[in-house]
Amino acid sequence: MTGVVESLAIGQVAERTGLSIDTLRWYERQGLIPLVERTATGQRRYPPSVVRFIALVQALRRTGMPVADVRAFVQLGGGQLRHHTERLALLERQQRLIEEQVRQLAADREVVRDKIAVYRDLVAAGLDCEDQPPDDADWRTSIPS
Template sequence: MTSPTPDSPDGLSIGELARRSGLSTHALRFYEQAGVLQPAGRAANGHRRYGVADLRWLAFVLRLKETGMPLAEIRQYAQWRAQGASTQVQRLVLLQRHRERLAERLQVLARATQALDDKIAIYLRTPDGRP
């Protein structure tokens, strides 16, 4: 017997979704409880079942998290997403604002990287680190 795929009628179990997404089952349940992940459909036995859309959504959520978006904003985005097309402008504004913060952070990191490179260059020129 093969395990269900996201396209099968049974979908993915929470364990399979955890494995494919890189999240723990605990994290998936937390995201569902927090309103970030829509409540899963249930199989006849009552176990959670997820589909390919859930995998894609989780990949996007993880990208937002990776780029430093606060959970409260991810939750707000998820709520607007669940409401449909009427919230497209709000979602756009939220993503644009996050993009601006990310660009500012990248500038700070670029300056810090340059300062480190400058200091490393000094140490590479002289054994005692003096110019």
């Protein structure tokens, strides 16, 4: 064990993260990832800590955090204690938004499940799915077999 941390080339990072090379370059230009190291020949090298940070950026973006907020999070970086409170506040706000999204998705899933059940009943009864069931609550039991 040499103690040297092996960094990855941009193609390897793309493969591990599922992001395209172009997206990784865009993230860098937009200030969404910390400064990327370069070799003497100008090739990007990503240490494990940056690869982990890219995974965080992906999660933040997938959950709807605006690019400007991700950039602000990065700019508060460097692991400095004086920035921890602000970074924590950004993450906690995003967590609250994610929890609300989860609640909304669960409610939306129930609406979709209910519609699937209606469609299955209509199909089983030989009715077009565009048919409007009768207004009475017992329409499913009133369909002839």
